[in-house]
Amino acid sequence: MGNAVLDRILAPGFIEHVEAMGKIVAHELHQLMQKFPNYITEVRGKGLIAGIRITPPVRDFVARLRNHKLLTVAASDNVLRLLPPLIVNEDEIREAIGIIAEAFAEFDAEQASRRAIAQRQAPFRFFRTADYDCETFSRSQGFFLRATAFHSRFCP
Incomplete structure (x- = not known):
């Protein structure tokens, strides 16, 4: 099994593929940050390892993503870490970013609903x-x- 992993990593074009996928991840995350500037304050990372500084509670957001069948981890109190496998492809990256966008949209809708309820309940x-x-x-x-x-x- 170890030899199969080394064969895959040492195969021609593997490192270039990983670098290309890392650039796609960075680009897609920056697009996501522009779409949800109230919830994503910073995107950082190297290659396929990415961190997203978010304003919602990160542990709750990790659970929300898990409900959408996307596994992520909390890197700190407010950083969501993405660590896809080295063999990830472009379609899988876009699918994951779509799931994250959907989770932020749900969170945004819930926040808007809470604000509307609070305004209706406080007329005095x-x-x-x-x-x-x-x-x-x-x-x-x-x-x-x-x-x-x-x-x-x-x-x-």
Whole structure:
């Protein structure tokens, strides 16, 4: 078995293939970074070893990718490591990048949904003073301001 591995590695064109695939990985990851700039802050690596600095929790994102049948590892608190086999081909690289893009799109949709729910659930604001010309209700440590014309004028 060891001889078969050496035969493959020492075969003419093998190193050139690995270098070419590494360039494709780097290019595709930079394209992905342009598509999701809020979630991918940096792409780095050498050859086929790549690291993606991401803003979502990396361990949760690794689990999300595993659910999509793509194995990755966390390299640190915020770096996702990609380490494809040396015999990877261009189609497999593009498939993996597509899976990562799909996972980021799902994450983005979930974040947008959470923001929309939070906006719907918070129509009122709390204030500390009662110096406003509006209807207020005394609360234990502040005042509760009803959503009125005043609210839309003074509350972002």
